[in-house]
Amino acid sequence: MRNRVRELREAHGWSQGVLAEHLDVSRQTVNAIENGKYDPSLPLAFKLARLFRQRIESMFEPDEDRR
Amino acid sequence: MxxxxxxxxxxxxxxxxxxxxxxxxxxxxxxxxxxxxxxxxxxxxxxxxxxxxxxxxxxxxxxxADELEQRTYLIALSMAAGIVSVFAVVGGFLILAKVWHASGAVLFWIFPMLCFAYSIAWLFATRRITGVWDFWGC
Missing domain, CATH: 1.10.287 (Helix Hairpins)
Known part of the structure; x- marks a missing residue:
């Protein structure tokens, strides 16, 4: 999955640690999501979308290369 | 929580x-x-x-823990339990066959061995999922 988490986080001026606090996850988890190493569960993806006031499909899209 | x-x-x-x-x-x-x-x-x-x-x-x-941490803990615990189980079974058979003359004190090593195997497995699981060596995380 490709995602816009890093872009949206930086647009809010938040560090990974601050975003991790908002989501109640570790900073390492935020880092793994941003780098595409880990795809979040649906509840966490919805939490991210709500936090950034985005539609979930505008934040995540399938990585065609990995299909 | x-x-x-x-x-x-x-x-x-x-x-x-x-x-x-x-x-x-x-x-x-x-x-x-x-x-x-x-x-x-x-x-x-x-x-x-x-x-x-x-x-x-x-x-x-x-x-x-969060979902990614739980995944790494599960992988590490599964691997550690597997490694320690293999050692325990192998050691048990060797003791029964009187090839290895060990006392009951050998049971003391199960917990430290589990901790050690868990730490190593966790390091590799975290490295594989996050791409980072996190030496102080487990």
Missing amino acids: ARVSRGKYNLQVAAIMAVYVALMLFEWPLVGKTHDLTVRAVLALLPAAPIVVVIALVVRRIIR
């Missing part, structure tokens, strides 16, 4: 393990000098208490 902070967890485990070391240094030598069976049993089992508390802390941390 709020996640358990890494610093707080490490501090709690370190404090409890210090209690364990103190018990082994100062309380354990009394076991051999005590003749009353009940007192001896209590003294012998006392060092197990901090270990039980540490296991409870580990369980609490895993339950309160």
